[in-house]
Amino acid sequence: MSSNNDAQGEQLALIRESVRKAKAKAPRAKPRTWRGAELAGRLPVARVLVDKGPVHLDKLWDYAVPAELDEDARPGVRVRVRFGAGTRNVRDGRREGGGLLDGFIVDRVEESEYRGPLAAIAQVLSPEPVLGPRLLSLCRAVADRYAGSLADVLQLAVPPRHARIEAEPSPALLPPPKVPAAGSWERYPTGRAYLEALARGDAPRAVWTALPGPHWAEELARAAAAALASRRGALVVVPDGRAAARVDAALTGLLGEGRHVLLTADTGPEERYRRWLAVSRGSVRAVVGTRAAMFAPVRDLGFVAIWDDGDSSHSEQHAPQPHAREVLLLRAAQEKAAFLLGAFGCSVEAAQLVRTGWALPLAAERERIRAVAPLVRTVGDGDLARDEAARAARLPSLAWQTAREGLRHGPVLVQVPRRGYVPRLACERCREPARCGHCAGPLEARDGGTLHCGWCGTEARDWHCPECGGARLRAQVVGARRTAEELGRAFPAVPVRTSGRDHVLDTVPGTPALVVATPGAEPVAEGGYAAALLLDGWALLNLPDLRAGEEALRRWLAAAALVRGQEAGGRVVVVAEPTLRPVQALVRWDPAGHAVRELAEREELGFPPVSRMASVSGPPEAVAEFLALAELPPGADVLGPVPLPAAVAGRPRRPGDAPVGERWERALVRVRPGRGAALAAALKTAQAVRLTRREGAPVRLRMDPPDIG
Known part of the structure; x- marks a missing residue:
C-alpha cells in the first residue's frame, strides 16, 4: 500500500510541474481595450448609480473603467458618464436617455452581466469618496420605504461638490471628552441612567417628554456628549435654525470648539460642504442640524436624537419626501445606535414606539411637572357668551386680567393662529367635529350645501352628531385680526412686539411687553414669560385633518413651556372649549396620555400610524x-x-x-x-x-x- 501511494504522489508532482512550465511559456494576455483605449487590468467594470431621478431608471448601470482612471475610480466617488447612445441597461440592454450625467460608483467588478460593448466612464469628478457603504444602505432603505428612487434620496443626502473645499485639509479628530455630569437630567427618575448607558456604549431607546422651560437644549447636548465620551458619534436633528442654534451653543459651552458641527441652510453651500466633508472624513463625530442633517455620514454613529418630531419642518418637501423621524429610526436600527425622541408634547408615532416596546418612556414625576409647569385656565363658549368684553373685542375678560397682571412682572406672550386656516364643520350644539360614517374623514359642504367626506367622497345624508344627536352644523371662526392693534390700544404704555412669518424674533427682554406671535414663531423671553394667552383655539382644533387635536396641543405646549412655572406665578389662558380632549391634556399637562388615547382611536379607525x-x-x-x-x-x-x-x-x-x-x-x-x-x-x-x-x-x-x- 505504501509503495502505491508513493508512486501516485510522484505522478501528481510531475503533472503540477508540467502545468507550471506550460503557464510560464504561454504568451501574456493582451490588455482589454475599449475603442482603442486600455481598460483597467483589475476590476475593469464599474457599477454606477446615475444621478437621474425617475423611478424607472432606479438601477445600477455598468461602465468600463479606462486604465488612466483606475486609481481614482473607487467606490463612492463622483463620476461623469455617457448616458445614451452606446450605453445600455446592465439587465436588459435597452438604450436610455442621452448626454453626460453625473453619478456615483457603487462597486467595481471583474465582469458585467451584459455581454455587449460597454461605454466607458468619461471622467472622475473627484477622488473624494462621498458615498460610503452605510450611507448607501440608508439611502436605499429610505427610497424603498417611500416608493422613491435612490438618486432622489442621494440628492438629499450628499450636498453639491465644491472642488476648492475638497482641497482643504480637515481638522484633526480630537480625543473623546469626559463623561458629562447629569445636570438637569437629574429631574427625571431615569435621566441619569440614560446618560450612563450612553457613556458605557449601550444603545438605549427612549421617548422623552421634556419638562417646560429652557433646559431641553442643554439636556440634548449632555446626551450627545455622553455618546462622544464612549468614542462614538452623535447626531441631533431639530426643526429649525433657532432650535439648532440653541443646541449648538449648549454643546459648545459643554465641550468647547471643534467637537461638533452645525449643519443648517443658514451656513451657505460652501461652508456647509466644508463641515459635511469634515464629518464624512471622520474628523468630527457630532452633528447638530435641521432635517437635511438626518443623512449626515457620522462615523461610528452611537446616538441619534430628534426634537419635536411633530413639527412639519421635519417632513422633507423634495421627492421622495421622507420624514426625519423615520430616517433616524432606520439609522438607529441599521447602526445599532441609541435613540432619543424628545418634545414638550408627544406625537402619536412616539406613543406607538412606547406601546410596542421599541422605546421606553422618559418623563418626570407628576409632582415636579406641577411645580415647573404654569397654571392653565380655560375660557369656553359659555364663558364667551356671557362676557361683554369678549363680544366687543374678541378677547375674554379673563385674558385681559391675566395679561394686565402678568405685565406687572414681565413680558406676556399672545399666540394667534395664522391667517389662512381652513375651517371644518362641527356640531353647533356640542362642537364635536363632523365626521364621515364610512371612514371617519372630515365632512365638507359642497355643491350648494350637500355634505361629502373630504377623504373618501361619500355623501353624508341626514347627518346627526353621534355625541349629542344634534343636526345643525357650523363653520368655526378662523384666525384673529388686528390683535396687535387691539392690544396696543388696550395697553398704550406697553410696547407690542410681533413675531411671525415675515419677521421671527429669537429672543425678547424680560421687561414688560406684549409679544404677539404665530404658532412656531414664539421668541424665548429672558427669565420666561409672566403669562401667555392662547387665542382662537377653534382655529387650530378644527383644521380638516386627522392630526388637528394633536397639532393644537403640540403648539399650545410649545408656547406654554416658555412661561414661568406655577410656583413663580406663571399663568396661561387658552380660549377653547374646556371639555375637549386636547384642552384637558393642556390643563393637566399630560401630552403622553393624550397621545395614548389618540393612538387607540386611530387603531379603531385603522388610520396611521397604526396602518x-x-x-x-x-x-x-x-x-x-x-x-x-x-x-x-x-x-x-x-x-x-x-x-x-x-x-x-x-x-x-x-x-x-x-x-x-x-x-x-x-x-x-x-x-x-x-x-x-x-x-x-x-x-x-x-x-x-x-x-x-x-x-x-x-x-x-x-x-x-x-x-x-
Whole structure:
C-alpha cells in the first residue's frame, strides 16, 4: 500500500510541474481595450448609480473603467458618464436617455452581466469618496420605504461638490471628552441612567417628554456628549435654525470648539460642504442640524436624537419626501445606535414606539411637572357668551386680567393662529367635529350645501352628531385680526412686539411687553414669560385633518413651556372649549396620555400610524389608470378619489392643491400593519411602468402623507 501511494504522489508532482512550465511559456494576455483605449487590468467594470431621478431608471448601470482612471475610480466617488447612445441597461440592454450625467460608483467588478460593448466612464469628478457603504444602505432603505428612487434620496443626502473645499485639509479628530455630569437630567427618575448607558456604549431607546422651560437644549447636548465620551458619534436633528442654534451653543459651552458641527441652510453651500466633508472624513463625530442633517455620514454613529418630531419642518418637501423621524429610526436600527425622541408634547408615532416596546418612556414625576409647569385656565363658549368684553373685542375678560397682571412682572406672550386656516364643520350644539360614517374623514359642504367626506367622497345624508344627536352644523371662526392693534390700544404704555412669518424674533427682554406671535414663531423671553394667552383655539382644533387635536396641543405646549412655572406665578389662558380632549391634556399637562388615547382611536379607525397609507393625486383619468395598474397587496383599502382644491394664481400654493387651472383628484390607499413595504413596492412598480410607457398624465405619489385632511 505504501509503495502505491508513493508512486501516485510522484505522478501528481510531475503533472503540477508540467502545468507550471506550460503557464510560464504561454504568451501574456493582451490588455482589454475599449475603442482603442486600455481598460483597467483589475476590476475593469464599474457599477454606477446615475444621478437621474425617475423611478424607472432606479438601477445600477455598468461602465468600463479606462486604465488612466483606475486609481481614482473607487467606490463612492463622483463620476461623469455617457448616458445614451452606446450605453445600455446592465439587465436588459435597452438604450436610455442621452448626454453626460453625473453619478456615483457603487462597486467595481471583474465582469458585467451584459455581454455587449460597454461605454466607458468619461471622467472622475473627484477622488473624494462621498458615498460610503452605510450611507448607501440608508439611502436605499429610505427610497424603498417611500416608493422613491435612490438618486432622489442621494440628492438629499450628499450636498453639491465644491472642488476648492475638497482641497482643504480637515481638522484633526480630537480625543473623546469626559463623561458629562447629569445636570438637569437629574429631574427625571431615569435621566441619569440614560446618560450612563450612553457613556458605557449601550444603545438605549427612549421617548422623552421634556419638562417646560429652557433646559431641553442643554439636556440634548449632555446626551450627545455622553455618546462622544464612549468614542462614538452623535447626531441631533431639530426643526429649525433657532432650535439648532440653541443646541449648538449648549454643546459648545459643554465641550468647547471643534467637537461638533452645525449643519443648517443658514451656513451657505460652501461652508456647509466644508463641515459635511469634515464629518464624512471622520474628523468630527457630532452633528447638530435641521432635517437635511438626518443623512449626515457620522462615523461610528452611537446616538441619534430628534426634537419635536411633530413639527412639519421635519417632513422633507423634495421627492421622495421622507420624514426625519423615520430616517433616524432606520439609522438607529441599521447602526445599532441609541435613540432619543424628545418634545414638550408627544406625537402619536412616539406613543406607538412606547406601546410596542421599541422605546421606553422618559418623563418626570407628576409632582415636579406641577411645580415647573404654569397654571392653565380655560375660557369656553359659555364663558364667551356671557362676557361683554369678549363680544366687543374678541378677547375674554379673563385674558385681559391675566395679561394686565402678568405685565406687572414681565413680558406676556399672545399666540394667534395664522391667517389662512381652513375651517371644518362641527356640531353647533356640542362642537364635536363632523365626521364621515364610512371612514371617519372630515365632512365638507359642497355643491350648494350637500355634505361629502373630504377623504373618501361619500355623501353624508341626514347627518346627526353621534355625541349629542344634534343636526345643525357650523363653520368655526378662523384666525384673529388686528390683535396687535387691539392690544396696543388696550395697553398704550406697553410696547407690542410681533413675531411671525415675515419677521421671527429669537429672543425678547424680560421687561414688560406684549409679544404677539404665530404658532412656531414664539421668541424665548429672558427669565420666561409672566403669562401667555392662547387665542382662537377653534382655529387650530378644527383644521380638516386627522392630526388637528394633536397639532393644537403640540403648539399650545410649545408656547406654554416658555412661561414661568406655577410656583413663580406663571399663568396661561387658552380660549377653547374646556371639555375637549386636547384642552384637558393642556390643563393637566399630560401630552403622553393624550397621545395614548389618540393612538387607540386611530387603531379603531385603522388610520396611521397604526396602518400605512399612501396618497395618489393627479388628473382623474391618470389616478384611475394608476390604481388599476398597481398590484396592491391583499386587503388594501382605497378611499376616494375626491376632488382637490385648485391653487389660485398669485397666492401661495398649499401642499395639497392642484395646479392652477387643472382639475385633480386624490385617492388614499391604506394597508394593515406589516404591509407597508409591499404597498410601497407596488406603487413604485406602477409608477415605473407608466413612466416607461410614457402614456397618460403623471401622478403625484406620496407615502405616509403628513396631512390627509
